[in-house]
Amino acid sequence: MASECCLRGFQWDGTPIGKESTLANNKAYVVGSNADVAIMVIPDLFGWTFVNERLLSDYYAKEVNATVYMPDFFGGVVMPTEIVRDYSRFGELDLDKFHKDNSKEVRWPELLACVQALRSQYKCIGIIGYCYGGWSNFRLGSKEYSPRLVECISTAHPTWLTKEEIDNIGVPVQILAPEVDPAFTPELKAYANAYFPGVEHAFATRGNPDDGVEKRAMIRGKNAQVAWMKEWLHG
Structure with missing residues (x-):
């Protein structure tokens, strides 16, 4: 379940360069122009409207040389980003309703449809998932799909991920796990991978650029994801 840690953080400065379009039946932020790699x-x-993640999408499009899609998987509902800057507003959110409206069972058909749409157009596909995206990219990389849906996955501070989903992975997987994270427990971290010391849940998408430890972790994280995607999508 998502908790306070899933909403804390910082909103970054910058202007995204992509455009708003659609993927399958979902609105999507799109950036990049590679006709073979997505x-x-x-x-x-x-x-999908959060500026931090649009800026990250811009970075991946440029550095990996890929067309990047970030769809809306929350039915048009957008969390007020003011909460990132003013965390005292956390109590305004109805997270129980959000969990119900965006459960795995509710959103899985859209996630699958979007990747199938990409599969029909691109030769190589990678998935990057943050928080909520953690469980879903493991599902999309499951070994139950033959031929496989995607070439590789990468996740940062995953939420709702289970041991069963980890066991069922059928493609190369990269996990960026923070040291402090009630959503990705020490037990799951030990089960899955090593972690980034000194940082907390959401460091990859909402870390403080003025904090030396967090800034280094953010840079290491995005560069690691770029290297991972280059290896499996262009290698």
């Missing part, structure tokens, strides 16, 4: 970004609770 990356689908599955955003955290702040959704």
Whole structure:
């Protein structure tokens, strides 16, 4: 379940350069122009309009040389980003309703349809998922699909991920796990991978650029994801 840690953080400065379009039946932020290689970004609770994740999508499009899609998987509901700057407003959110409206069962058909739409157009597909996107990119990389849906996945501070979903992975997987994260527990971290010391849940999408430790972790994280996508989508 999402908690306070899934909403804390900082909103970054910058102007995204992509455009708004559609993927399957979902609105999507799109950036890049590679006709063969695509990356689908599955955003955290702040959704497809959040400037931080649009800026990250711009970065992946340029550095990986890919067309990047970040669809809306929350039915048009957008978390107010003012909460990132003014966390005292956390109590205004009805997270129980958000969980119900965006459960795995509710959103899985849209996630699958979007990747199938990409599969019909691109030769190589990678998935990057943050928070909520953690469980979903594991599902999309499941070994139950033959031929496989995607070439590789990468996730940062995943939420709702289970051991069963980890066990069922059928493609190369990268996990960027923070040291402090009630959503991705020490037990799951030990089960899955090593972690980034000294940082907390959401460091990859809402870290503080004025904090030296967080800034280094953000840079390491996005560069690691770029290298991972280059290896499996262009290698």
